[in-house]
Amino acid sequence: MELNRLSFNPRKRGAYETFDLTVLLVKQHAVALVSLYLMMAVPVFLIVSFLVNWGIGGFVVWWLKPVFERPLLDYMSKAVFNQPVNIMSSLKSLKQLKIADMLAHLTVFRLSPNRAFLAPVEQLERLSSERKTKRKRVLFASTKPKQTLWMLFCVHFEFIILMGISR
Numbered sequence: 001m002e003l004n005r006l007s008f009n010p011r012k013r014g015a016y017e018t019f020d021l022t023v024l025l026v027k028q029h030a031v032a033l034v035s036l037y038l039m040m041a042v043p044v045f046l047i048v049s050f051l052v053n054w055g056i057g058g059f060v061v062w063w064l065k066p067v068f069e070r071p072l073l074d075y076m077s078k079a080v081f082n083q084p085v086n087i088m089s090s091l092k093s094l095k096q097l098k099i100a101d102m103l104a105h106l107t108v109f110r111l112s113p114n115r116a117f118l119a120p121v122e123q124l125e126r127l128s129s130e131r132k133t134k135r136k137r138v139l140f141a142s143t144k145p146k147q148t149l150w151m152l153f154c155v156h157f158e159f160i161i162l163m164g165i166s167r
Helices: 015-028 030-051 054-063 067-080 087-096 100-104 115-125 129-143 148-167
Strands: none
Touching: 015 030, 015 067, 015 148, 030 054, 030 067, 030 087, 054 067, 067 087, 067 100, 067 115, 115 129, 115 148
8 A cells, every 4th residue: 555646635634524535536436336336236136136026136235235335445445546446356356355244244234334434444454353343443433423424324315316216
């Protein structure tokens, strides 16, 4: 990780400035991120919809969202450091995930509002369990509840869009 290769100015930011920076970075890479997500979600949706029905297909895609987020995180982690990145290499990052962690995220932590906030610690830092716990405590102490509020905003925004599409 070379800080001089970052695609943005690394400086101390408040929580809301960080949210704004995140939105700008996602806008810059929107086509690749949407393509990557659709490459994972559409086949799952079509298979389950064909085998059962489209309602269950939509639910399965929603439930597997923690798995589908991991290649997006891999893509963005390389893109912000201006490293060469492509969609296929990000898809291959799924092979590096620990099955126990993914099962925990699909069961115990599935509805946690902090899941997305803590995903980089688990996926990118690859710390031992003790060091991972300490790192999570440091992150929570520095951000207070703002990341949870951001996640709740995004969940509600997603719900509004889904309700609009389903009508």
